[in-house]
Amino acid sequence: VAIRKSIRALNDTEKSTFIDAVLALKSEFSSADGLSTYNRYVLWHQMAMWQASRLGGDGAQTRRNAAHRGPAFLQWHREFLKRFELDLQRVAGSSDLGLPYWDWEIDGDKPVDQQPSQPVWDLIGGSGVAVNIGPGQVIFVVADGPFGIPISDLSNPDTFNPTNPLLTITAREQVVNGQVRISLFRSVLMRQLGQDTDSPALPTSQEVKDAWAVEAYVQHPWNESADNTRSFRNRVEGWPGSTNMPIGLHNRVHVWIGGSMGPGTSPNDPAFFLHHCNVDRIWSLWNPQNNNAAYEPQIGGPFGHSINDPMYPWDGQALPEVATVAAGLELGDAEYESPPSA
Numbered sequence: 001v002a003i004r005k006s007i008r009a010l011n012d013t014e015k016s017t018f019i020d021a022v023l024a025l026k027s028e029f030s031s032a033d034g035l036s037t038y039n040r041y042v043l044w045h046q047m048a049m050w051q052a053s054r055l056g057g058d059g060a061q062t063r064r065n066a067a068h069r070g071p072a073f074l075q076w077h078r079e080f081l082k083r084f085e086l087d088l089q090r091v092a093g094s095s096d097l098g099l100p101y102w103d104w105e106i107d108g109d110k111p112v113d114q115q116p117s118q119p120v121w122d123l124i125g126g127s128g129v130a131v132n133i134g135p136g137q138v139i140f141v142v143a144d145g146p147f148g149i150p151i152s153d154l155s156n157p158d159t160f161n162p163t164n165p166l167l168t169i170t171a172r173e174q175v176v177n178g179q180v181r182i183s184l185f186r187s188v189l190m191r192q193l194g195q196d197t198d199s200p201a202l203p204t205s206q207e208v209k210d211a212w213a214v215e216a217y218v219q220h221p222w223n224e225s226a227d228n229t230r231s232f233r234n235r236v237e238g239w240p241g242s243t244n245m246p247i248g249l250h251n252r253v254h255v256w257i258g259g260s261m262g263p264g265t266s267p268n269d270p271a272f273f274l275h276h277c278n279v280d281r282i283w284s285l286w287n288p289q290n291n292n293a294a295y296e297p298q299i300g301g302p303f304g305h306s307i308n309d310p311m312y313p314w315d316g317q318a319l320p321e322v323a324t325v326a327a328g329l330e331l332g333d334a335e336y337e338s339p340p341s342a
């Protein structure tokens, strides 16, 4: 049985098994579309964000999508992580491989200037190096760790050969003559830890405890403007909500890392999976009395967010498999080992 452990608790063998499996998924190219298995996850996440999920008659809602800003946020990402973990297990040849989690609230309790130099960045490489790519245009390229590309390699055209497993993807959706076309562009992994003034520090363990104190899972309206004192989902996802809270837990971690973690292609950064594994763990530790009956909306919500709706792309069309919100709930909590005492 796969046990999900804190990255702080992994021994050297577990660390290299995980990193090697991620690299194997980045190196496993499909001849059909030229994408690696890893980058297909990146694309599905982006495409889920393109699926506007409107509620009939609810003209106010425009930005909710299949995976975010709505009730199914946690179920969708649980399904996504589960499938990614199964792929890791397949390439590692071990059903014991559990996706590790990065308990960022432990780092968030440390002084701000120490937060970018915690163990997670030893495992997956650290903050990016400033590189000028045009007049006034600077990107922060991850140059160290297993997923980084040395700066000296950036001037070598071979680096941008599509079969380089370390390349990330960005995607653009265009409608041409009524047909949706997706263009993919290759890029490199970027991070700018703690440099966004909107999010200079990681969330603290107190902020996680405060989220656990929220009793209800979700409230109408089924979007990011819900009351954060009465919507655990909105509180954990981290929108200001009707109470205008500062950017919170899940969102703040994305912004704090910056770079590739900002856009809809955020799974480009393996930090995404470690981060979302922690979000899933925080959900699993919330209100154990909660169960399927507490999920709302049961019916009549925005498409993709009522309990029996299929979650895109597991809707039988984009992908042959079908996973409903209820299936995401029925996956149940993964087996999480508590973090080692600091």
Ligand SMILES: [Cu+2]
Pocket: 045, 067, 068, 077
């Ligand atoms: Cu997401």
